[in-house]
Amino acid sequence: xxxxxxxxxxxxxxxxxxxxxxxxxxxxxxxxxxxxxxxxxxxxxxxxxxxxxxxxxxxxxxxxxxxxxxxxxxxxxxxxxxxxxxxxxxxxxxxxxxxxxxxxxxxxxxxxxxxxxxxxxxxxxxxxxxxxxxxxxxxxxxxxxxxxxxxxxxxxxxxxxxxxxxxxxxxxxxxxxxxxxxxxxxxxxxxxxxxxxxxxxxxxxxxxxxxxxxxxxxxxxxxxxxxxxxxxxxxxxxxxxxxxxxxxxxxxxxxxxxxxxxxxxxxxxxxxxxxxxxxxxxxxxxxxxxxxxxxxxxxxxxxxxxxxxxxxxxxxxxxxxxxxxxxxxxxxxxxxxxxxxxxxxxxxxxxxxxxxxxxxxxxxxxxxxxxxxxxxxxxxxxxxxxxxxxxxxxxxxxxxxxxxxxxxxxxxxxxxxxxxxxxxxxxxxxxxxxxxxxxxxxxxxxxxxxxxxxxxxxxxxxxxxxxxxxxxxxxxxxxxxxxxxxx
Numbered sequence: 001x002x003x004x005x006x007x008x009x010x011x012x013x014x015x016x017x018x019x020x021x022x023x024x025x026x027x028x029x030x031x032x033x034x035x036x037x038x039x040x041x042x043x044x045x046x047x048x049x050x051x052x053x054x055x056x057x058x059x060x061x062x063x064x065x066x067x068x069x070x071x072x073x074x075x076x077x078x079x080x081x082x083x084x085x086x087x088x089x090x091x092x093x094x095x096x097x098x099x100x101x102x103x104x105x106x107x108x109x110x111x112x113x114x115x116x117x118x119x120x121x122x123x124x125x126x127x128x129x130x131x132x133x134x135x136x137x138x139x140x141x142x143x144x145x146x147x148x149x150x151x152x153x154x155x156x157x158x159x160x161x162x163x164x165x166x167x168x169x170x171x172x173x174x175x176x177x178x179x180x181x182x183x184x185x186x187x188x189x190x191x192x193x194x195x196x197x198x199x200x201x202x203x204x205x206x207x208x209x210x211x212x213x214x215x216x217x218x219x220x221x222x223x224x225x226x227x228x229x230x231x232x233x234x235x236x237x238x239x240x241x242x243x244x245x246x247x248x249x250x251x252x253x254x255x256x257x258x259x260x261x262x263x264x265x266x267x268x269x270x271x272x273x274x275x276x277x278x279x280x281x282x283x284x285x286x287x288x289x290x291x292x293x294x295x296x297x298x299x300x301x302x303x304x305x306x307x308x309x310x311x312x313x314x315x316x317x318x319x320x321x322x323x324x325x326x327x328x329x330x331x332x333x334x335x336x337x338x339x340x341x342x343x344x345x346x347x348x349x350x351x352x353x354x355x356x357x358x359x360x361x362x363x364x365x366x367x368x369x370x371x372x373x374x375x376x377x378x379x380x381x382x383x384x385x386x387x388x389x390x391x392x393x394x395x396x397x398x399x400x401x402x403x404x405x406x407x408x409x410x411x412x413x414x415x416x417x418x419x420x421x422x423x424x425x426x427x428x429x430x431x432x433x434x435x436x437x438x439x440x441x442x443x444x445x446x447x448x449x450x451x452x453x454x455x456x457x458x459x460x461x462x463x464x465x466x467x468x469x470x471x472x473x474x475x476x477x478x479x480x481x482x483x484x485x486x487x
Contacts, residue, residue, distance in 0.1 A: 007163065010163070010166075010167075011061055011062065011166075012031070012032055012034065013034050013035045013036050013170060014034055014036055014037060014038050014062060014166055014169075014170075015030075015034050015037070015062060015063055015066075016034065016037045016038075016039070016062075016063055016065070016066045016100060017030055017063065017096070018063060018065045019089075020082070020085065020086065020089070020096075020097060020100060021065045021066065021081070021082055021085065022065065022085075023085050023088070027094070030096055033095075033096055033099045033100075034099075034100065034103070035103065035170065036103065036105060036166075036169065036170040037066075037099075037100045037103055037104050037105070038062075038066065038104075038105050038106070038107055038166070038169060039066050039067075039068070039078070039082070039104065039105075039106050039107070039131075040058050040062070040066060040067045040068065040106075040107045040108075040109070041068050041070055041075055041078075041106070041107065041108045041109070041110075041114075041118055042054055042055045042058065042067070042068070042069060042070065042108075042109040042110070042136075042138075043070045043071070043109065043110030043111070043114040043138065044069050044070070044071055045071060045253075046109065046110040046111050046114060046138035046139055047138035047139070047154050050138055050154055050155075050157055051109065051110070051138055053157035054109055054136070054138070054155075054157045054162070055067060055069055056157075057157055057158065057159055057162045058162060060159070061159065061162060061163070061166075070110065070114065070117075075117065075118050075121045076121045076124075079121060079122075079125065083101075083125070083127070086100065086101050101129075102129065104131040105131055105132055105133075105134065105169060105429065106118065106122070106131050106132070106133045106134070107133075107134050107135075107136060107165075107169060108133060108134070108135055108136065109135075109136035109138050110136070110138050110139060111138060111139025111140065111141070111142070111402055111403075112139055112141060112142065112143055112144045112231055112401045112402035112403075113139075113203055113204050113205065113400070113401055113402050113403035114138075114139070114204065115133070115135045115144045115145075115230075115401070116144075116203075116204065116205040116228070116229060116230055116231070116400065116401040116403075117204035117205055118133060119133060119179070119205075119228070119230055119426050120204075120205050120227065120228050122426060123179055123228065123423075123424065123426055123471070124471045126471075130426065130427060131427070132172075132174045132175075132427035132428060132429045133426070133427070133428055133429060134148075134150065134168075134169045134172060134428075134429040135148065135150055135428075136150065136155055136165065137150055137151055137152055137153065137154060137155060138154060138155075139402060140245075140402075141323075141324060141402050143231050143232075143320060143322040143323060143324075143401075143402070144230065144231055144320070144322075144401070146322045146435070147231070147320040147321060147322045147349075147434070147435055147436040148175065148428050148429065148430040148431065148434045148436055149430055149431030149432065149433035149434035149435070150168075150431060151433075168431055169429060171431075172429035172430055172431050173429070173430055174427050174428070174429060174430075175349075175350075175427065175428050175429070175430040175434070175436070175438055176349075176350045176425045176426070176427055176428075176438060177230060177319070177320070177349040177350055177425060177426060177427075177428055177436070177438070178230075178319055178349060178350055178351070178352060178422060178424075178425055179228055179230060179422075179423045179424050179425055179426055180228060180229050180230065180233070180317075180319060180354065180420055180421070180422060180423060181226070181227075181228050181420070181421050181422070181423035182206070182226065182227055182228065182229060182233060182400065182418065182419070182420050183224065183225070183226045183418070183419050183421075184206075184224070184225045184226075184407075184416065184417070184418045184419075185222070185223075185224045185225075185415075185416070185417045186222075186223045186224070186225075186408075186410075186414070186415075186416050187222045187223075187414050187415050201405050201406070202225070202405060203227070203399075203400045203401070203403030203404075203405060204403060205227040205228055205229060205400055205401065205403070206225050206226070206227035206400060206405075207225065207226060207227055208223065208224075208225055209224045209225060209226045227400065228423060229319070229400045229401045230319060230320070230401060230426065231318070231319055231320045231322070231323075231401045231402075232316050232317060232318045232319060232320070232323060232399075232400075232401065233316075233317045233398070233399070233400055233420060234314060234315065234316040234317070234398070234399045235288065235291075235314070235315055235386070235396060235397065235398045235399070236287075236288055236291075236312075236313050236314030236315055236359075236396075236397065237313045237314045237359075237397075238314040238316070238324070238359065238399070239314070239397035239398050239399035239404045240397040240404075242397075242399050242402070242404040243397050243399075243404035243405065243406055287310060287311070287312060287313050288308050288312045288313065288314070288315045288358065289308040289309070289310050289312065290310075290389070290392055291388060291389065291392050291393065291396055292386040292387055292388045292389060292392075293305070293386075293387045293389065294306040294308055294315075294384070294385070294386055294387075295384070295385040295387070296356070296379050296381035296382075296383065296384050296385070297381060297382050297383035297384075297385075298379075298380070298381055298382055299352070299353075299382055303383075303385070306356070306378060306379055306381075308358065308378065309358065309376065311360045312358035312359065312360060312376060313359065313360060314358065314359040315356065315357070315358050315359075315378070316329055316356070316357045316358075316359070316375070317354045317355075317356050317381075317384055317420060318330060318347075318354060318355045318356070318357060319349060319354055319355075320349055320436055321347065321349075321435055321436060321437075322435070328374070329355075329357040329359075329374060329375040330347055330355045330357055330374060330375070330377060331374025331375075331377075332346075332374075343377070343380055346437060346442060347380070348437055348438055348439055348442055349436045349437065349438055350425060350438045350439055351439060352382055352422045353380045353381065353382060354380065354381055354382075354384065354420070355377070355380055356377075356378040356379045356380070356381060356384065357374070357375035357376065357377060357378060358375055358376040358378050359375050359376070360376070382421075382422055383419065383420060383421045383422070384419070384420040385417070385418070385419045385420075386417070386418040386419075387415070387417050388409055388415065388416045388417070388418075390410070390411075390414075390415070392409070393409060394408065394409055394411055395407060395408050395409055396409055398418075
């Protein structure tokens with residue numbers, strides 16, 4: 001009885017009453033205002049059976065109204081409704097709603113792609129005080145949770161494990177990280193056999209954005225896709241292996257029931273895709289230098305060509321110190337190499353810079369397992385641009401935060417342009433085991449100068465993608481303040 005009383009008192013710290021979510025519900029009298037109100041989003045397809053088991057436990061411990069299955073309810077609709085209702089309640093003087101609005105924290109359980117989906121939605125809300133996000137590692141790589149101390153192994157789904165996680169969420173500190181906007185523009189003439197990627201094959205965080213072609217008579221279509229990422233964008237053989245894994249899982253989901261077997265399957269596909277013998281199985285036409293011209297912009301604001309070695313078959317634009325299940329491709333360069341390569345060190349998650357790393361093959365990637373291992377450090381940049389060469393190949397494999405796709409490329413006079421730019425920041429929740437470092441932590445360690453800090457709203461409007469850069473496209477329906485005014 002005593003243990004149950006302690007548990008119930010603890011759960012009150014996270015509980016959100018139903019009327020906060022449902023406008024038609026009668027206002028509930030609560031015995032105490034929750035110190036750490038949470039909304040839980042769970043991808044029940046993630047982690048095999050774990051996602052389903054986890055949602056059952058959360059709904060048993062919390063109000064079922066504050067726990068959502070992402071397969072049934074999209075986060076943009078949930079948050080749209082929630083914030084609209086909270087605004088109405090606060091306008092009517094509801095102090096409980098006001099405190100929940102101020103203290104709210106989000107929990108997302110799924111893979112890195114699921115977490116990125118929610119982060120895109122929160123970014124598009126453009127709230128004055130956006131809620132910070134904690135990530136439950138239910139995926140295969142789990143780079144986002146690992147970076148902020150939530151671990152990389154799939155969690156327990158029993159009551160004790162969930163209660164422990166909730167306690168960690170309450171104790172976690174807020175930490176800002178950079179958001180990165182990606183725009184992909186694709187143009188092809190009427191005679192082209194290259195079609196835009198199907199919406200169902202897009203990552204969660206990439207969205208179609210249609211623009212009117214400059215010359216409609218000459219173009220059959222001019223398609224633009226936009227989105228965001230918080231960990232990495234990659235292109236090349238690593239994305240090809242990931243795409244093979246993703247496709248196999250869609251065809252045979254029953255074979256992907258736990259994290260360990262998934263990782264074994266991933267390694268097997270790396271072998272069958274030729275990643276370990278890339279020089280024999282991988283044509284030179286697929287090497288990054290043959291596929292596209294790469295330009296970067298540093299803080300100086302000038303575009304410059306980035307020379308890519310001919311042997312590089314995979315390129316990664318990295319924001320966090322975790323890739324492929326916890327490996328750090330950038331490593332720790334010596335001071336001599338920092339000066340020689342004009343690198344800003346250490347790499348931080350909120351400095352407005354991406355670390356760009358190249359890999360030759362899987363053997364090169366295995367070097368990361370050694371204490372001082374790293375990929376080929378190419379540059380640090382504020383913006384990155386990939387302009388694909390005409391006729392280089394008919395497709396390229398790309399990946400955003402763990403979610404891959406096969407991007408068609410025109411063989412004719414069409415063009416594909418991918419551009420990445422800094423787009424503000426979001427707030428994550430970090431535990432004491434967090435490996436990510438921000439400017440605040442670096443200053444405390446005296447390893448970075450204050451002028452290295454990044455502005456959170458430094459997107460440029462003087463380019464071809466100004467309209468697309470206004471948001472990530474994750475929640476275009478967010479007009480909750482207008483809704484409140486009209487009603």
